[in-house]
Amino acid sequence: MNPYPHARQPKRRLSSTNPTLHDIRLQLFKAIGGNFIILQVLFFGLFCYIFGSLYQQTSHTHNLTVAFVDYDGGAIGVAVRDAYKQLQGDSFPGLIELSPQQYSQPSALEEKVCHIDFWAALYISPGASNRLTEGLTGGSASSSYNRSDVMSFIWNEARYSTTADSVAAKLQDLSEAARIAYSATNGAAILQTLPAGDAAAVSVFYNPWQLVSLNLQPTTQGSRLIYNTLVIILILLQEFFYLGTINGLYAKFKIYGRIRPFRIIAVRLIISILYTFVGSLCTTGAIWAFRAGWNVNGVQFVLTWMTLWLFAHLNFLTFDIFSIWLPPPVVPMALVTWIMINLTSILLPFALSPRFYHWGYALPTHAVYNVLVDIWSRGCNPALYYALPVMFAYEISSLTLSTIGVYRRSHYGFLELEREEKAFQTKIAESIAAALEESEGETLERRRAEGEGEGEVAVGDEEAVVVMPMQRRGTITTLADREEIAERIWRETTQLRRERSRAEADDNFGGPCFELTINK
Incomplete structure (x- = not known):
């Protein structure tokens, strides 16, 4: 059974070539075409805008500056500088070296990172190169060598977490490149004095330090x-x-x-x-x-x-x-x-x-x-x-x-x-006029019927009786007539007000609306 029987009814359906549809069809396709162009331009512009903000972001990585302070002043700092010369470019964070005299403590660097002057701060601990040299001599010095007390960096992962993570990863790359540069520069001299049978000393040579992360606010949740x-x-x-x-x-x-x-x-x-x-x-x-x-x-x-x-x-x-x-x-x-x-x-x-x-x-x-x-x-x-x-x-x-x-x-x-109220009052007046006209018509019919039965008298003798109608003096509105008219008017106006209330409080109200729904 077709649930929509009138959908395919040919009655009242106009042909697409009907002349009366010419203006409607023209306006329809004009509106469709206008919105077609506007929306295409809008979304194309938005795509270009958002893609433009991401365009060649790798080449802007050098704008992510990292402070570098060498508190050691030895070979490890030289290795870091050599490594940065190899990695330096648009796709690598910019390393800015600061004076140890100006930033005498790592806490001063933490302040710079905290106040977003830099994305991170890399520093080499004081005496790190001497401790590394001692750790390569073997024995107890190699066993007690602390790889975590050489190079550290301070950063804040809560600040654009993915970007901060990439900076941390780049600093890890810099640390590894510095280890290779250190071995290339000092490896030949170290191998001559490195105890061959001392596993701890060999381990220190191959892995001289671990880059320590000092994260101000770890933010790793998905x-x-x-x-x-x-x-x-x-x-x-x-x-x-x-x-x-x-x-x-x-x-x-x-x-x-x-x-x-x-x-x-x-x-x-x-x-x-x-x-x-x-x-x-x-x-x-x-x-x-x-x-x-x-x-x-x-x-x-x-x-x-x-x-x-x-x-x-x-x-x-x-x-x-x-x-x-x-x-x-x-x-x-x-x-x-x-x-x-x-x-x-x-x-x-x-x-x-x-x-x-x-x-x-x-x-x-x-x-x-x-x-x-x-x-x-x-x-x-x-x-x-x-x-x-x-x-x-x-x-x-x-x-x-x-x-x-x-x-x-x-x-x-x-x-x-105000316009709606005027239209409503006009509708009420028309309804009242119709009700009065209908009520007067009913009253006239009723009085005509009463006049046929009671409004005639007999004139003449007993054998010849002539029935003569009484002359009508006019329509007399009784109290019952007035009550009937008032009740009819009350019913009509009440019905109109109920219809308006139902129209205002329809079951489908409450949907999103962003227009004034008025005619200026």
């Missing part, structure tokens, strides 16, 4: 890969679709034309604050639930929650601006564009992207990610001086424009409601 991608996307989508639902409800129940703007502003602000408050709590809870041993505490949880709350709310207000001031068909395009440009600002550190993309410092997503890194690494990403002002600037400006937008919607919403 979920770290989506902190700067899917987490941000889902937060933005979460705000966008709930805003669409709120707009749909307000439009369906015609709130803007019925309630004062100030009350609407207050209620919408409370709703947005509560929604983003709960949403950011859930997001932070999910991050913490799957942190997999990540060393973060309760204070960092609360700070992360508050940061994501501010970020979610400013985006809620930003999307509200889109829905107020942009044409409805453009709003989804604005959403996609907003997501992509914000996501691009945190996919990679700006050191690996072309300079053009540095304008992303002005985007809230880049700001919030830097604040989060600062929280997670306990202050070792001090970007609050610009990140927080950027976020609050979006919050205040978006709140201001959103508030103005409520007055705009209220203005047009009132005009639309």
Whole structure:
């Protein structure tokens, strides 16, 4: 059985060549073609934008600077310099040598890394070359030799974890290249004095040191890969679709034309604050639930929650601006564009992207990610001086424009409601007129029937009786007639109001909506 019997009915179906469809067909294909071009250009531009930020990122690796301090001043430092000369290039982090007198302690280098002046700091421990020479003499000196007290590097894995991992891997390569350079330079002299039967001394010669990692905030959990991608996307989508639902409800129940703007502003602000408050709590809870041993505490949880709350709310207000001031068909395009440009600002550190993309410092997503890194690494990403002002600037400006937008919607919403009320009153007047006409017709028929039975008298003698009708003086409206007319009018108006209420509170209400649903 066909569940859609009218789908194939030829009745009322027009031929595609029907002249009445000419203008409709023209407008249809014009709209299809216009959107075809706009969307293709939009997404092609977005693809080019995001691919451009990743273009030849390997050739920008030299912008990831690493501080180098030689506290030893011996052969190991010479080997590191020789190795760097071989590895130096666009695809290798830039090694910047600092004076041991200026940075007399490794803690000073830790401060430089913590304050994001460098991506890492490599240093050689004082007296490392002398200890290595002693370790190659054999005996107890070789057995007690400490390979971990030679070369170390300081880094922060919480800061763009994949990029930080690549820097760590490059420093491991530098350490291995330095070992080869050390053996090539000093190997012939060492072999002449190396005790042949001393396994410990031979082991020291083949493996003179181990590069020690001093990680300020180890971040190895698998979920770290989506902190700067899917987490941000889902937060933005979460705000966008709930805003669409709120707009749909307000439009369906015609709130803007019925309630004062100030009350609407207050209620919408409370709703947005509560929604983003709960949403950011859930997001932070999910991050913490799957942190997999990540060393973060309760204070960092609360700070992360508050940061994501501010970020979610400013985006809620930003999307509200889109829905107020942009044409409805453009709003989804604005959403996609907003997501992509914000996501691009945190996919990679700006050191690996072309300079053009540095304008992303002005985007809230880049700001919030830097604040989060600062929280997670306990202050070792001090970007609050610009990140927080950027976020609050979006919050205040978006709140201001959103508030103005409520007055705009209220203005047009009132005009639309006024037009609807006039049309409704006209409909009620027509219904009342029809009811009165019908009631008067029924009254006349009833009185005509009564007149046929009671409105005649007999005139004449007993044998000849003439029946003469009484003259009608007019229609007399009795109390019963007035009650009947009032009841009929009440039924008609009640039915109309119920129909309007059902139309306003249809079962399908609540879907996303980003238009004013008004005619200016």
